Amino acid sequence: MTRDDAARPGLGHLLEGFRRMVPLSLFVIVFGLAFGVAALQQGLSGLETLLMSGLVFAGAAQFATLELWGETIPLVPLVAITLAINARHLLMGAAFYPHLRELPTGRRYASLILLSDANWAMAMNGGTTAARLGILIGGGLALWTTWMIGTGLGVAFGSGIGEPERFGLDAIMGCFLLAMLVGDKRDLWVLLPWGAAAIAALAAMVWLPPNAHVIVGALAGGLVGLMLPSTRNEASP
Amino acid sequence: MTLTATNGGVLLAILIMALTTYLTRAGGVFVMARVPIGPRVERFINAMAGSVLVAVITPMAVHGDGGARMALIATAAVMLALRKPLPAITAGILTAALWRLVAS
Numbered sequence: 490m491t492r493d494d495a496a497r498p499g500l501g502h503l504l505e506g507f508r509r510m511v512p513l514s515l516f517v518i519v520f521g522l523a524f525g526v527a528a529l530q531q532g533l534s535g536l537e538t539l540l541m542s543g544l545v546f547a548g549a550a551q552f553a554t555l556e557l558w559g560e561t562i563p564l565v566p567l568v569a570i571t572l573a574i575n576a577r578h579l580l581m582g583a584a585f586y587p588h589l590r591e592l593p594t595g596r597r598y599a600s601l602i603l604l605s606d607a608n609w610a611m612a613m614n615g616g617t618t619a620a621r622l623g624i625l626i627g628g629g630l631a632l633w634t635t636w637m638i639g640t641g642l643g644v645a646f647g648s649g650i651g652e653p654e655r656f657g658l659d660a661i662m663g664c665f666l667l668a669m670l671v672g673d674k675r676d677l678w679v680l681l682p683w684g685a686a687a688i689a690a691l692a693a694m695v696w697l698p699p700n701a702h703v704i705v706g707a708l709a710g711g712l713v714g715l716m717l718p719s720t721r722n723e724a725s726p
Numbered sequence: 727m728t729l730t731a732t733n734g735g736v737l738l739a740i741l742i743m744a745l746t747t748y749l750t751r752a753g754g755v756f757v758m759a760r761v762p763i764g765p766r767v768e769r770f771i772n773a774m775a776g777s778v779l780v781a782v783i784t785p786m787a788v789h790g791d792g793g794a795r796m797a798l799i800a801t802a803a804v805m806l807a808l809r810k811p812l813p814a815i816t817a818g819i820l821t822a823a824l825w826r827l828v829a830s
Binding site for chain 2: 559567583589613660666682702
């Protein structure tokens with residue numbers, strides 16, 4: 490396994506990223522299975538369900554828009570809900586941009602095709618630029634593959650685990666993202682923006698339309714970070 | 727604007743949903759490639775990166791059941807102690823499962 494500082498990830502980096510994401514990906518099968526079953530019950534065909542999982546690859550948005558798929562499909566709510574839930578990708582991509590800066594344009598935008606919460610969070614957690622890209626792309630492939638396997642199983646067998654919460658499965662994604670968040674942070678100053686993000690997200694859940702809380706919380710945290718004294722890590726402005 | 731759920735209609739709706747999602751994945755990078763990144767932008771982005779996860783996790787902790795809350799606490803504790811994600815996540819899942827087994 491070579492680890493160099495080159496911006497271009499090699500096959501080794503992709504394989505390493507894939508390997509590191511395998512443990513979580515196995516659990517993604519369960520969520521894919523649940524989606525497959527739910528989509529069939531909504532009247533989508535097996536092929537349509539697989540196409541949606543494969544091309545959209547955004548579980549939360551796929552679940553949230555499921556009820557729109559009927560005799561007719563209203564496009565405005567479909568796009569609006571998809572945008573609202575996936576708008577967090579905009580901020581995640583922006584935060585990851587420094588590691589994409591050196592790539593040619595085509596590769597840069599191709600690298601983002603499989604960006605999702607888990608591989609982004611792991612890629613933000615540290616390593617060389619090539620290793621991070623390996624996690625974003627290779628880890629994304631691991632998540633996509635198991636998401637498709639899960640969807641396929643749900644479509645094929647039409648029944649899933651009845652009570653995933655019974656086994657603590659619903660807590661997996663939260664625990665994974667929290668572990669990535671705590672990951673390599675040693676600077677207590679981050680607690681200020683994070684606290685602001687938590688409060689803003691909760692306030693948004695109470696007073697703002699559904700799904701706005703992630704964006705509102707993230708922007709609030711960013712603004713507080715802007716106001717902190719710049720004595721740490723970077724030169725003064 | 728509605729599409730009829732003939733085969734073509736469903737396929738078109740799926741493509742529209744996929745394109746919308748990809749635009750959110752690429753949009754942040756598209757904008758960042760066009761703004762000058764000074765120390766202030768960098769500070770904003772750095773604080774925002776963790777805040778995205780905080781904003782995703784907080785509702786799980788606040789609106790989740792006791793099992794979900796204990797799972798998050800166990801994950802954070804093991805992560806702070808060992809700095810290894812796999813044991814931390816395992817601890818979280820086991821805690822949730824055990825809590826629910828005992829509590830119900």
